[in-house]
Each structure stands twice: as structure tokens, then as C-alpha cells.
Amino acid sequence: MKLRTKLTVFSILLLAAAIALCCAIIISFAYQGEVESITSAGISDFEDLYREFVWSSTDSIPDSPIVRRSYIINKFRSLADAGEFVLQKGDEFWVNNTGFDVKSILPAGKAAKLSESGSTQYKLARIDGADYFIAANPASIAQEDYYVSLMRNVTPQINSVRSLAAKCALVGAVITAIAAYAMHLIVLRSLLPIKALQEGANQLSGGKYAERIPVHGHDELSELAADFNSMAEAIQGSIQELNERAERQQAFINDLSHELKTPVTSILLSSETLLSRSVPPDAAQNALVRIYDQCKWLEQLSLKLMTLVLLQGEISLREESVAELLEAVKESTADKLEKQNMKLCLNCEMDTLPMDFDLMRSALVNLVENARKASRDGQTIYLCAKNNTIEVRDFGQGIPAKELPRITEPFYMVDKSRSKKQGGAGLGLAIVQRIASAHGAALTAESIPGEFTAIKIVFQAK
Amino acid sequence: MSKNRILVIEDDKDIADSIGLNLELSGYDHTIIDDGLEAAKRLSEDHSFDLALLDVMLPGLDGFALMEHLQRYNIPVIYLTAKADVPSRIKGLKIGAEDYIVKPFSVLELLVRIEKVLDRAGKLNKVLRCRDITIDTEKRTVTKSGEAVALQPLEFDLLVKLIKFKNCTMSRERLLSEIWGVDFVGGTRTVDTHVASLRKKLGLEGVIVTVTRIGYRLED
Numbered sequence: 220m221k222l223r224t225k226l227t228v229f230s231i232l233l234l235a236a237a238i239a240l241c242c243a244i245i246i247s248f249a250y251q252g253e254v255e256s257i258t259s260a261g262i263s264d265f266e267d268l269y270r271e272f273v274w275s276s277t278d279s280i281p282d283s284p285i286v287r288r289s290y291i292i293n294k295f296r297s298l299a300d301a302g303e304f305v306l307q308k309g310d311e312f313w314v315n316n317t318g319f320d321v322k323s324i325l326p327a328g329k330a331a332k333l334s335e336s337g338s339t340q341y342k343l344a345r346i347d348g349a350d351y352f353i354a355a356n357p358a359s360i361a362q363e364d365y366y367v368s369l370m371r372n373v374t375p376q377i378n379s380v381r382s383l384a385a386k387c388a389l390v391g392a393v394i395t396a397i398a399a400y401a402m403h404l405i406v407l408r409s410l411l412p413i414k415a416l417q418e419g420a421n422q423l424s425g426g427k428y429a430e431r432i433p434v435h436g437h438d439e440l441s442e443l444a445a446d447f448n449s450m451a452e453a454i455q456g457s458i459q460e461l462n463e464r465a466e467r468q469q470a471f472i473n474d475l476s477h478e479l480k481t482p483v484t485s486i487l488l489s490s491e492t493l494l495s496r497s498v499p500p501d502a503a504q505n506a507l508v509r510i511y512d513q514c515k516w517l518e519q520l521s522l523k524l525m526t527l528v529l530l531q532g533e534i535s536l537r538e539e540s541v542a543e544l545l546e547a548v549k550e551s552t553a554d555k556l557e558k559q560n561m562k563l564c565l566n567c568e569m570d571t572l573p574m575d576f577d578l579m580r581s582a583l584v585n586l587v588e589n590a591r592k593a594s595r596d597g598q599t600i601y602l603c604a605k606n607n608t609i610e611v612r613d614f615g616q617g618i619p620a621k622e623l624p625r626i627t628e629p630f631y632m633v634d635k636s637r638s639k640k641q642g643g644a645g646l647g648l649a650i651v652q653r654i655a656s657a658h659g660a661a662l663t664a665e666s667i668p669g670e671f672t673a674i675k676i677v678f679q680a681k
Numbered sequence: 682m683s684k685n686r687i688l689v690i691e692d693d694k695d696i697a698d699s700i701g702l703n704l705e706l707s708g709y710d711h712t713i714i715d716d717g718l719e720a721a722k723r724l725s726e727d728h729s730f731d732l733a734l735l736d737v738m739l740p741g742l743d744g745f746a747l748m749e750h751l752q753r754y755n756i757p758v759i760y761l762t763a764k765a766d767v768p769s770r771i772k773g774l775k776i777g778a779e780d781y782i783v784k785p786f787s788v789l790e791l792l793v794r795i796e797k798v799l800d801r802a803g804k805l806n807k808v809l810r811c812r813d814i815t816i817d818t819e820k821r822t823v824t825k826s827g828e829a830v831a832l833q834p835l836e837f838d839l840l841v842k843l844i845k846f847k848n849c850t851m852s853r854e855r856l857l858s859e860i861w862g863v864d865f866v867g868g869t870r871t872v873d874t875h876v877a878s879l880r881k882k883l884g885l886e887g888v889i890v891t892v893t894r895i896g897y898r899l900e901d
Contacts, residue, residue, distance in 0.1 A: 480763035481693050484785035488699035491788045492706075495850045497900050502702050509695045 222413075226406045231399040238395055242387035250380045254343060257352050257373050262341060265354040265369040269339075271298050272367060273358050280361045288313070291360065295367075307366040319346065321355060321368040343373070350377040412440035416447055428455035474630040478520070478645070482513040523646040526581075527629070530653040536573040541604045544576065548583040548602060552591070559596045563587060568605035572678060574658055582654040585647045586611040586674050593617070593672060607678040617668035626664060627652040651676075685799055685806065686710045688733040690720045690747065691761065692740055696784075700734065700761075703788050706848040708901070709795075717742030721750045728754035731804040732795060735778075737762040737769065748776050757802045759794060761786070789849060796845065811844045811901060814883055825883055832882065835860060839875050843889060843899040852896040872896075 302316030341354035355368035422430040489506040593615030630645040666672040691697040704711040718741030737744035853869040
């Protein structure tokens with residue numbers, strides 16, 4: 220069963236039960252009230268008659284049974300001219316206009332002790348489709364037993380209660396019907412957001428991550444819709460991130476295959492020429508040198524690619540001295556710098572950092588190498604560590620502003636022909652960036668062409 | 682008639698040098714430029730080229746942008762590029778290139794394509810020279826030191842093929858299929874007898890050399 224059907228059906232059942240109970244209580248009060256008024260009127264009428272009859276009959280009773288009989292009957296009739304009263308002597312009816320044997324109807328009625336002359340028995344009874352109030356009391360006149368009873372038709376009074384019950388039932392049914400319809404509408408309307416949620420979920424599972432559910436109001440379903448939207452947002456974000464990562468990897472592979480084409484073309488061209496043509500000796504020598512150079516370059520490239528791939532994994536960090544790190548970098552780069560009459564100036568104001576010493580050294584050596592390549596002979600390169608930042612600064616040719624954001628892209632080279640001559644593959648800064656991010660650090664670059672270049676590894680503050 | 686002049690616009694020096702060497706060995710004149718902007722500048726000064734071999738990714742001005750400079754002087758273009766994607770190929774051919782060769786490529790294939798493009802453009806030399814031999818491919822005449830030499834049609838074709846691919850080793854199979862046709866049922870011995878006949882008639886004993894187990898090469 221659907222939730223909206225459930226909600227509608229159960230709420231209507233509950234409402235109907237409540238209305239029914241309400242009606243029953245009202246009707247029962249009305250009935251009791253009616254019964255009480257019938258009873259009190261009946262008992263008082265009955266006892267007035269009974270008292271009067273017994274009183275007036277006690278004196279001057281004729282002795283002859285026949286005369287006495289007609290005397291008593293006359294007396295009774297004079298008091299109870301209405302056809303409601305019955306007088307019996309023993310089992311014999313002396314006065315009976317009702318046509319019922321009242322005594323047999325009232326074997327165990329309620330007794331009301333209203334008079335001193337015994338107790339009056341009474342009850343309400345339904346006989347042949349009519350309602351009657353019956354009251355009775357035995358009377359003793361001149362040592363003879365009589366039985367006085369009242370049988371009053373109260374059908375109109377009882378029927379008024381019945382018609383009230385019928386009206387109540389009708390009104391209750393109408394109210395229930397109206398309420399049912401209203402309930403149905405309310406349920407439908409308040410469950411509309413569920414429909415929207417369902418559609419949203421379908422959109423999401425269908426891959427439409429940008430779809431959102433309209434949120435109205437502040438009820439629980441709206442909150443749910445808002446939560447759903449934030450979930451969709453999170454999914455969209457993750458999917459986007461995955462796509463971007465896939466795109467980056469695809470771009471990397473595209474770049475790599477493109478990057479490989481040039482050396483492979485060169486090697487193929489030279490070797491094919493040597494194989495199939497008669498080449499003058501010096502030209503052949505040149506072709507061999509080209510093949511050798513390109514093969515060396517390919518080897519370098521594969522080494523760097525391996526480094527890049529290995530850096531994808533986790534590395535273990537240990538607290539190491541920054542001063543030692545800088546010294547190690549200086550040592551590694553000293554030979555090449557000396558050849559070009561350059562100096563590396565160290566300035567260390569940092570104590571220790573959690574790092575992988577070898578990786579960090581190779582990153583910094585890489586940066587110093589870049590600085591060396593950009594500088595002129597005799598210039599000084601600065602390697603400083605302070606304020607959670609290790610910086611390599613040179614005063615060489617600089618990097619144009621529009622190139623700066625791209626320098627860490629794999630295979631990106633600002634001056635392609637120049638860096639290729641220096642054996643670059645365009646992977647150095649990409650590797651440095653990987654190393655930096657493996658240390659939770661960021662790589663930033665600042666440069667003014669013709670003035671300086673500063674590459675910084677910024678660590679997170681402790 | 683002078684040699685065909687070929688403009689090579691390629692930023693990788695090694696590749697440009699290799700192409701240059703091959704063009705030289707095949708008897709073409711060539712000029713190498715490694716920058717797009719410089720190529721445009723040079724073209725405005727000197728544009729008597731018969732063909733351009735053009736890279737797409739160039740510093741300065743890219744190969745697609747250079748196309749209009751080359752078309753201005755009616756220089757046919759062959760793209761030589763690492764850009765292998767179909768949209769780039771279509772673009773290259775649509776904007777007017779005669780051919781589009783993706784790196785890495787075979788140098789012999791490049792030479793054939795160069796020849797085809799030059800032929801289509803009507804820039805192929807009709808008169809071939811090799812040492813003291815002059816061949817008029819239109820009139821199908823051969824003269825050695827000014828004296829006419831009578832050659833059989835297939836001997837003539839063989840000579841032309843060897844001269845066009847001078848300094849290249851041509852396999853017997855290739856010569857057979859390109860001159861006699863793929864349906865030819867005779868063996869590769871046919872090639873040998875025709876080569877022997879050519880050597881004898883034109884005195885090319887030391888010039889058409891036998892490459893053991895492969896074929897022949899005409900050395901210039």
C-alpha cells in the first residue's frame with residue numbers, strides 16, 4: 220500500500236471512530252436524560268395515583284364483594300381516567316385499558332423506594348414495536364391484595380432520541396466524507412515533495428548530477444530535500460573531481476605520447492637514412508650522434524617518468540634538520556655551479572621539518588639546476604629557509620607572467636628549444652610539485668622577466 | 682633546369698637536419714627555418730620555393746597560420762607533424778595542404794610524397810641529370826655526353842626510378858612491382874638483366890652498385 224493511501228485510510232478510520240464515539244456519548248447522554256425524565260414523571264404520576272387510590276379506598280369499603288368490586292373499580296377509574304393505569308386483584312384484571320399483562324412483563328424491574336407503602340417497581344420495555352414505561356406496586360385494601368400498575372407509551376420520547384442518533388450518524392458520515400476528501404488533498408499535497416525527491420533520485424541515478432530539487436517551506440520533507448540537494452552537490456563534486464583527474468591523466472598520456480614522437484621520429488629518420496642511403500662519412504657521423512643524443516634523452520625521460528609515477532604513492536616523513544638539507548643541496552650542485560663560476564648562497568632560519576630527506580634534496584637540487592640554467596655565468600643563486608618556506612631565487616632571465624601558471628604542467632617548457640638543448644624534458648617542476656604536495660606543501664612561483672625568479676616550497680604552519 | 686627548392690619549417694633541429702640530409706642526397710636544394718614568425722618574414726623576401734615541409738607546432742606562428750603566407754606565393758605544402766588527431770588532419774588538408782604526414786614517418790615515403798606533390802604542381806624537373814647522363818622524361822630520350830643512347834622502355838623506366846631515388850637502396854621487389862607492375866610473373870632475375878643492360882649501355886658499372894641480398898643503388 221502506498222504511503223499516501225495508508226495515511227489517508229488510517230486517518231479517516233481514526234476520524235470516523237472519533238466521530239462515532241462522540242455521537243455515541245452524546246446520544247447516550249440524551250437517552251439517559253430522556254429516560255430520567257420519563258422515569259421521574261412516570262414514577263411521580265404512578266405514586267400520586269397509588270397514594271390517592273390507597274388513601275381513598277381504606278374507608279367505607281362495602282362488605283359485599285360485588286359492591287366492593289364495583290366501588291373499587293369506580294374509585295380507581297375516577298382517579299385514573301387515562302388508559303395508562305391497570306388494576307388487578309390477584310390474577311384478575313379489574314381495570315385494564317392497555318391490553319397487556321403488566322405483571323408478567325415486570326418480573327424484575329427496578330425498584331424505587333419513593334413511598335412508604337412498599338416499593339415501586341419500574342422499567343422501560345419495548346413491546347410490539349412501541350416503547351413503554353412500566354411501573355407497578357402491590358396494594359393491600361381491606362386485607363385484600365391488589366396490584367396497581369402503570370403502562371405508559373413513551374415511543375415519541377424514545378423516538379426523538381432515535382431520530383437524534385440517526386441525525387448524528389448522518390452528520391457524522393457527511394463530516395467523515397468531507398474530512399476524508401480534505402485529508403486526501405492534504406496528504407497528496409504534503410507528499411508532493413516526496414514525488415520531487417523521487418524524481419531527483421531518478422535524475423541522479425541517471426547520471427544528471429547537476430539537477431536539484433526545488434525546496435519550499437520548512438517542514439521535514441523540505442529539510443530532506445535540502446539534504447538531498449547537498450548530497451547531490453557532494454556527488455557532483457566527487458564525480459567532477461574524478462572526471463578532472465581522468466582528464467588530467469588523459470592529458471598527461473597525450474602529452475607523453477606527443478613528447479615521445481619527436482625523439483622517435485628523429486631516431487627513425489636518422490637510422491633509416493643510414494640503413495638505406497649512401498651517406499657521406501661526416502653526415503653519417505652526425506646522424507649517429509643524433510640517434511645517440513635522442514636515446515639518451517629518452518632514457519632521461521623514462522627515469523623522470525618513473526620518479527613521477529613512484530611519487531604517486533605515500534612517502535614516510537621524518538623530522539630532519541633543514542640546515543643539513545640545504546648543505547646537502549649545496550654539495551650536490553657545487554660542481555656544475557663552479558664550472559659556470561656561480562655561487563649558491565645559503566640562509567637557514569628553520570630548525571627541523573618532517574620530510575623525506577632524499578626526495579626533498581632532489582626537489583631542491585632540481586630547483587637550483589633550473590636557476591642555474593636561467594642564470595648567466597658568475598651570478599649568485601640564493602637558497603633560503605624561513606617562515607615555513609624554502610625558496611630558491613635567481614636573478615636570471617625570469618619567466619613571463621602568462622607562462623607562470625603553467626610551469627608545473629608535465630612537459631611544459633617556457634623555451635622549448637633552449638631547454639631541450641640543456642637536456643630538459645619539461646618534467647622537473649612537475650616532479651618538484653609532486654614532492655612538495657607529498658609533504659603537504661605548496662609550490663609557488665614569482666618572477667619578473669629579466670629580473671628574478673623565486674620558486675617557493677611553502678610548508679603548512681605547525 | 683635547376684634543382685627543386687624545398688623549404689623545411691621545423692623547430693626540432695635533429696629532425697630538420699635529418700630531413701635536410703635526405704633532401705640533399707636526393708638532389709633537392711633545401712632551406713631550414715625553425716620559427717614560424719621568421720618563416721613568414723623570410724617568405725616575404727624570398728619565395729621561390731617549389732614545396733614547403735611544414736610542422737604544425739612551431740614557436741612564433743603555428744603551421745596552420747603559416748599556410749596563408751605559403752599560399753600567397755603558390756607554394757604547395759606538406760604538413761609534417763606529431764598532431765595525429767583527425768580534426769587536425771582534416772583542418773590541415775582543408776586549408777590547402779597537399780599532404781599531411783604524421784610523425785614518426787619513413788623518409789622514403791616522404792621522398793615519394795614530395796615527388797608526387799611536385800609532379801602534381803608541375804614543378805617536377807622534366808629533365809634529370811646524373812653525371813654526364815641527361816634524361817628527358819617527357820620526350821623519353823637519354824643522352825650520354827651529348828650522344829643519344831637507345832634504351833628499351835623498361836630500361837628507361839628503371840633508369841628514371843634509380844635516378845629519382847639516387848643514393849637510396851631500392852630492393853629488387855620494389856623495383857619489380859613499381860616498374861613491371863604487381864602482376865608481373867617473371868622473377869627478380871628480370872631486374873638483374875635490365876640493370877646489367879643499363880650498366881653496359883651507359884657505362885654505369887661503378888655507379889649502379891649491387892647491395893648484397895637487397896637490390897641496387899645509384900650513387901651520385
